[in-house]
Amino acid sequence: MMIILSILLLSLLLSFSSALSSSSSSSSLKGSPLLSPLATAQPLPGQMCASFASTAAPGYFALYNNGNGATYYYYSIDTSALLQYCPTGIFSYHLHTSWTNATASAALDPTGTTYCSAAATGGHYDPTLACSSSSQYASSPCGPWTTNACCTEMGRTSSNGYTYSCNANAYIAGNYSACELGDLSGKFGPMVSLNGLAKSLLVLDDVIPAHPANFMENQLNALKWSSLVVHCASTKARLLCAKFSKSDLSACADGFTQINSYIAQSYPSPSPSSSSSSSTSNVAYDTYANGIVITFFVTLIFGMGIGAGGYAYYKFRNTPLSFQNKK
Ligand SMILES: [Cu+2]
Numbered sequence: 001m002m003i004i005l006s007i008l009l010l011s012l013l014l015s016f017s018s019a020l021s022s023s024s025s026s027s028s029l030k031g032s033p034l035l036s037p038l039a040t041a042q043p044l045p046g047q048m049c050a051s052f053a054s055t056a057a058p059g060y061f062a063l064y065n066n067g068n069g070a071t072y073y074y075y076s077i078d079t080s081a082l083l084q085y086c087p088t089g090i091f092s093y094h095l096h097t098s099w100t101n102a103t104a105s106a107a108l109d110p111t112g113t114t115y116c117s118a119a120a121t122g123g124h125y126d127p128t129l130a131c132s133s134s135s136q137y138a139s140s141p142c143g144p145w146t147t148n149a150c151c152t153e154m155g156r157t158s159s160n161g162y163t164y165s166c167n168a169n170a171y172i173a174g175n176y177s178a179c180e181l182g183d184l185s186g187k188f189g190p191m192v193s194l195n196g197l198a199k200s201l202l203v204l205d206d207v208i209p210a211h212p213a214n215f216m217e218n219q220l221n222a223l224k225w226s227s228l229v230v231h232c233a234s235t236k237a238r239l240l241c242a243k244f245s246k247s248d249l250s251a252c253a254d255g256f257t258q259i260n261s262y263i264a265q266s267y268p269s270p271s272p273s274s275s276s277s278s279s280t281s282n283v284a285y286d287t288y289a290n291g292i293v294i295t296f297f298v299t300l301i302f303g304m305g306i307g308a309g310g311y312a313y314y315k316f317r318n319t320p321l322s323f324q325n326k327k
Contacts, residue, residue, distance in 0.1 A: 043249050046071075046212055050228040050242040051251035055108045056081040057240050059198075061093075061228050062255025071209030072262065073184065073200070074255035077230070080196035082239050085110050086232030089193030091239070095182030095210050097122030097136045098219055099226040099243035106242035116229055116238035125182030125210055125225035131156035132164040132180055134236075136223075176208040182225060190233050203262035217245060 046065030052058055059077030066072070075093075083089055100120050101107070107115030114120070123136040129150060131138060137150035138157075145153045156162045166179035166186035179186050187206065191198040210225050219226035230240040249256070 043246070047249055047252075047256060048215065048244040048246055049249045049252035049255075050106070050244050051248065052077060052106045052108075052240065052242050053251045054104070055106050055240065055242075057108050060251040060255055061242070062252035062259060063244065064256060064259050065209065065212045066263070067212075069207070071206045071212075072259045073188075073204040073206065074258045075191070076197065076199040076254065077191070077240070078196060079191075079193040079198045081108060082230075082232075083193060083196070085237065085239055086235070088232070088234050089198075090233040091191040091193070091198060091230050092185040092233045092236070093191055093228060093230045094134070094180075094184055095125045095225045096227045096229045096241070097125050097182075097223070097225055099217070101243075105245070105248075106240075108240050109238060112238035116241035121227050121229050121238070121241050124180045125214075126180040127211075127214070128177060128181060129154055129156060130164065130166060130178060130180040130183070131162065132166070132183065132186075133158070135180055179208075181208065181210045185233070191230065200258070203259050205262070205266070215244065215246075217243065 044064065046067055048063045048065075050061040050063070052060060057078055057080075059075065061075040061077070062073065064072045079089065079091070082091070098121050101115050104115055109116040123138060123140075124132060124134050126132075126135040126137055129135070129137060131151035131154065135151055139149050141147060141153075142150035151157055152160075156164075164178075165175075166183055168187060168189040171179055171187045184204070184206075185191065188204045214224045216224040216226055225244075227241055227243045229238050231238055
């Protein structure tokens with residue numbers, strides 16, 4: 001009997017030591033890949049930045065596509081140099097289809113005829129044919145049509161009784177198809193200059209954004225999106241423009257911090273992609289993993305106890321009565 005108890009005790013000790021080593025190794029394996037994107041400042045695949053740092057209206061427009069269908073925007077632009085050209089201080093802004101400037105990545109263009117012109121930055125990115133008068137397809141054919149503009153062929157022109165009705169209230173309420181994908185001020189409301197600064201009051205959370213696969217840097221072709229153009233809302237004059245970049249993100253660092261903070265607060269559950277996981281979700285993962293390990297070994301020890309009891313009972317039943325009486 002003493003030999004059996006010694007073997008049981010030894011096996012219990014071995015299972016405890018393996019429990020400790022496996023739980024510590026599992027938590028380190030869980031922790032490191034989830035924490036590494038937070039520890040290093042590597043650009044995330046969906047991050048893009050339109051930097052106005054080189055212009056008289058310095059600032060940035062940060063864009064982050066999370067790869068799961070949502071895109072977030074955050075901007076901050078010193079608008080004091082724009083007010084002389086747009087005294088209302090109210091600006092519209094859009095994703096445009098082109099960026100053909102070889103010498104500049106951004107420009108303040110008071111006449112709107114050089115860097116930000118239609119020839120240089122194209123029209124609004126509009127693959128769903130919402131067709132404002134500034135749509136890329138307001139003047140270009142598409143699909144099977146080769147002569148007339150696509151919006152004309154679709155009957156989406158004012159002369160045909162069509163009204164472009166995109167506005168922020170309707171967009172938030174779910175009327176997504178009313179807006180061109182690139183009409184960001186239509187979706188979220190205009191940029192407003194306060195004391196010479198136009199800044200996001202909130203991170204803008206776009207559920208029907210421009211597709212990242214249709215982004216192309218330095219694009220000459222009018223089918224994709226490449227740039228951000230800021231207009232005076234009352235005159236539509238193209239005052240400020242910049243190309244988006246995937247590689248030069250430094251000007252947008254504060255914007256990405258704001259966006260990451262918003263995502264962590266608004267969507268705290270762990271994401272399938274490790275890139276947007278927060279430290280809170282790591283704690284949840286590790287607690288969950290440790291819970292499984294502890295439950296497993298408690299069950300194992302309980303099962304071994306029942307087994308040992310059953311074996312002792314079996315031995316007792318099968319021991320001759322004469323031996324039992326001697327003990
Ligand atoms: Cu525009």
